[in-house]
Amino acid sequence: MTRLTQLRQVAEYVYLTFPIRRLLLFALIVLSAIPGTFFSVFYSLPSSIRIDYAYIYASMICVVGFCMYGAYKGSVAMGVASLVFGRKYMPHRYRSPSVRKLARKMGITKKVEVYTTSNPWVKGPYTNGFTSKVYIPVSWVNRFPSKEILATIGHELGHVKTGRRFGLEMAGIVAFVATSSFALGLHTVPIIAEVFEFAQLMLLMTWLSWRNERRADLLSAAAMGPEGLIAVFEQLRAESKRDDGSETHPPLKDRIARLSKLLDGEELTDT
Numbered sequence: 607m608t609r610l611t612q613l614r615q616v617a618e619y620v621y622l623t624f625p626i627r628r629l630l631l632f633a634l635i636v637l638s639a640i641p642g643t644f645f646s647v648f649y650s651l652p653s654s655i656r657i658d659y660a661y662i663y664a665s666m667i668c669v670v671g672f673c674m675y676g677a678y679k680g681s682v683a684m685g686v687a688s689l690v691f692g693r694k695y696m697p698h699r700y701r702s703p704s705v706r707k708l709a710r711k712m713g714i715t716k717k718v719e720v721y722t723t724s725n726p727w728v729k730g731p732y733t734n735g736f737t738s739k740v741y742i743p744v745s746w747v748n749r750f751p752s753k754e755i756l757a758t759i760g761h762e763l764g765h766v767k768t769g770r771r772f773g774l775e776m777a778g779i780v781a782f783v784a785t786s787s788f789a790l791g792l793h794t795v796p797i798i799a800e801v802f803e804f805a806q807l808m809l810l811m812t813w814l815s816w817r818n819e820r821r822a823d824l825l826s827a828a829a830m831g832p833e834g835l836i837a838v839f840e841q842l843r844a845e846s847k848r849d850d851g852s853e854t855h856p857p858l859k860d861r862i863a864r865l866s867k868l869l870d871g872e873e874l875t876d877t
Contacts, residue, residue, distance in 0.1 A: 638802035642794035757834025764822030
């Protein structure tokens, strides 16, 4: 069995948990930063130590690569299938006076468009960041009460309301990552700076995405109360095999606990 095969087997075992993927990315950042940050000390070490370090570094890159492939291959396949085969599933306008009232209550002045879709590759509600259109799967409309669907729409409207803010925050993170990677690249080989840039961007974008989801939760709860979203999250958590969170969404248990504090009168921020 080759070392690459062994690494693949290890990665296929651990990629299922988001906390491990996050830990590996953090380790990759540290391993990338050491040769550049302490370049005068690092390059004065014996060649045998530097070769061992290079092997560990290359192994970590392989493990992280396999982890990311395993974590995203299903989502990518579903996305491609939705684009190629999902065109025949035309969305239908979700017409409800409650949606317009909710949008006004949340301070959204632009025209709000909410659609239902029977596209089998769309598993959950989402907002198109370019058009600000909200899509809700028909399966969700059939399984959740109207109040909980409205709370879910409120969450998506939260993304519509804060879309510009999220874009500016994303641009700030990209600028920070590019600057720090360029500075590191002045003292090390380009490939290490590029790996450092990728790992750092993944971690910071996860932090920003989690913050954006919590912000949308709070905006929906402020307009409708937290009960609807809590009920949706509790059912989703009961149906899921694990609740570790992902690169885009916090764990459901954390979101439930956070919203439950509102029932006790606590004030929360979006951080």
